[in-house]
Amino acid sequence: MMKSNVANRVRTVFAHIVLILLSFMCLFFFYILFVNATRSHAELQKGFSALPGSHLLENLSNVANDGTFPMFRGILNSLLVSGCSAAICTYFSALTAYGLYAYDFKGKKAAFTFIMAILVMPTQVTAMGFLRLVTNMGMYDSLLPLIIPSIASPSVFYFMYSYLQSSLPLSLIEAARIDGSGEFKTFNRIVLPIMKPAVAVQAIFTFVGSWNNYFVPALVIQSKEKMTVPILIATLRSADYMNFDMAKIYMMITVAIVPIIIVYLILSKYIIAGVTLGGVKE
DSSP states (O other): OHHHHHHHHHHHHHHHHHHHHHHHHHHHHHHHHHHHHTSOHHHHHHOOOSSOOSOHHHHHHHHHTOTTOOHHHHHHHHHHHHHHHHHHHHHHHHHHHHHHHHOOOTTHHHHHHHHHHHHTSOGGGGHHHHHHHHHHTTOTTSSHHHHGGGGOOHHHHHHHHHHHHHHOOHHHHHHHHHTTOOHHHHIIIIIHHHTHHHHHHHHHHHHHHHHHOOHHHHHHOOOGGGOOHHHHHHHHHHSOTTTOOHHHHHHHHHHHHHHHHHHHHHHHHHHHHHHHHHHOOO
16 A cells, blocks of 8 residues: 555656646747847847846837837737637537538538548648639738638538537437527537537637748738738848847747737636546546
8 A cells, every 4th residue: 555655656746747847848938039039139149048138128119110010010910810710710610510410411421521631631732723813802912811711621620520529419409409499599509608618729729820820921911011920020030131130030929929828828718628528427
């Protein structure tokens, strides 16, 4: 009995040590990013430092007051694109998953196979066709091509479908139909609340993916007032390679990750609820 207790304590201590090391490895890079954002370009040229500098407000002012660099406009554009993409992607993916899960119809397997086939197709393969389509539809240099395609996301659909298989009994849907509930009412008031943990997880992933997306915005956006954060950061670096201000780049990256952290903190409780739900058996 005593040996068992000692072994459990050793495992517990080892697990805590591993978790502390992993936490340190994850947070260390954020700390270094913040430190670099507080140092001047000249100090950054001297090399690594673990101590913060005294140029935080100066760097923030330089980025905010740069007439050739609309930082706050870029953040608003990224917030609009990422927020709308996360909302419509999770909702319509959940709706599609519910349709394939709750209904039996001819061609159901073919539809599922088709969606999974799209999942393995790289974005770069269809880039030129997508660009031509956007241009012909008059949406070039607009934020709409960054938002509307988010409706169709095979990876999010597959996650939602798998979650429905493990958490939604079909008898619950049948009971709602017997009670006279409409299909959209059943989905919005019964199914969607059950899927909150899955929706929260995919909303975070979709938001971050859209926020960090550089390839598609670089194809369709030309005006500076419509550029998103990744493009603006790239313009900072490529404006003049010999004279660019590294402190401004670190400051912009620091500002850019703040919305992602806020979104994660808001939705993290639903992720924890999903993990808890999966570990409880009745």
